[in-house]
Amino acid sequence: MKNEQHLILDSKFAQSLTNIIAAELSQNIIICDHHGVIIAAFDKKRISQAHEGAANMLKSGIIREFSISAEDEKVLKNVRRGYDVPIVVDGRCLGVIGVTGDADKVALYARLAARFVEATVESNSRQQRLVEALKDKEELQSILLNKMIEVQEEERKKISRELHDEISQSLTSVIVGLRMLSEQVGDSRERKLILEMRDLVSKTLDNAHRLAVELRPALLDDLGLVAAAQRYIENYSQKYGITADINFSNLSRERFRPEIEITLYRILQETLTNIAKHARATNVKVTLNKTRRKVNFSITDNGVGFMPEALRASPASNNLGIYGMRERVALLAGTFTIQSAGGAGTTITVVIPLKDKRDIPSTPKAQ
Ligand SMILES: Nc1ncnc2c1ncn2[C@@H]1O[C@H](COP(=O)(O)OP(=O)(O)OP(=O)(O)O)[C@@H](O)[C@H]1O
Ligand SMILES: [Mg+2]
Known part of the structure; x- marks a missing residue:
């Protein structure tokens, strides 16, 4: 049982306790575990002498305090007078404390020592259970977060495809139809109206395209992170008038695990959006x-x-971007750091370990 795993007599702790009591009493004292060891x-x-009593108790299965008198000492071989007290936690006997000497003098100490050990074991076990419960909760949280991200990404992919394949195609047909219609209409006012309608549909098509790319660019799944990131940065530069230096170290054909690619792509999106929203920057450098x-x-x-450092450790409802990036990187066992100071720009660095066999080339390359 899980609980029982924590009910352990620590030998170092037991030895310190015996030293203290023995020094106080000038008597021998032993602590043995539930096997009598x-x-x-x-x-x-003089271990064996005092130990016999404790071992006998455990062997007999009758777990209770008992004393060995001066008479017993004479009759029984290898046994010395003393007092033995079982250590019982949660109904389980974890061992025995035996103190040699006249029972009426040492019983109190043996009992006190046993209660002290029981209290310590209980408190350690409670603490361990709490630590484990916390770990379980954290693990569960990661699993849920992972699942949530997975579902969200799948959903985005689906909507993006539908936008691209279904809606875009229908809108393109409407545009073509409107153009053909405009050519057949004699009345110039009507033709103008039709062409205006065509332009509106054409703008809607552009927006649908943009939305589809923002949601999940097909390029990311088809050609990978490097191609998708390059395209995203180029569009971003044009849209916001922020120049971009891209250094992807000749990785143009490189493919990473899908979860690494999508995580880095989402980080690129969020970071560049933050820069456009908050930084008032004129240049960005992106390196991979x-x-x-x-x-x-x-x-x-x-x-x-x-x-x-002014950002709160827990996310505020309106500042989710950085928190979300950190969480996503943590799910891949990576590190996420921000270096920034007033007036000095900002650098976001992400390092993700490649522990999957597919990620690591078989012939070692220079680091
Ligand atoms: N590149 C940057 N330059 C300057 N300030 C930044 C930069 N990136 C982030 N910040 C600051 O950090 C804060 C937190 O960013 P975060 O992305 O977590 O939230 P947000 O962008 O405000 O909102 P959202 O939840 O929509 O992302 C921002 O409000 C901004 O003050
Ligand atoms: Mg943000």
């Missing part, structure tokens, strides 16, 4: 490189910067 003793030479064991990704802007 001695895990701590003060006087190593790969070593044998990890992929390094960084985005630097030359904007106003900010104090990353």
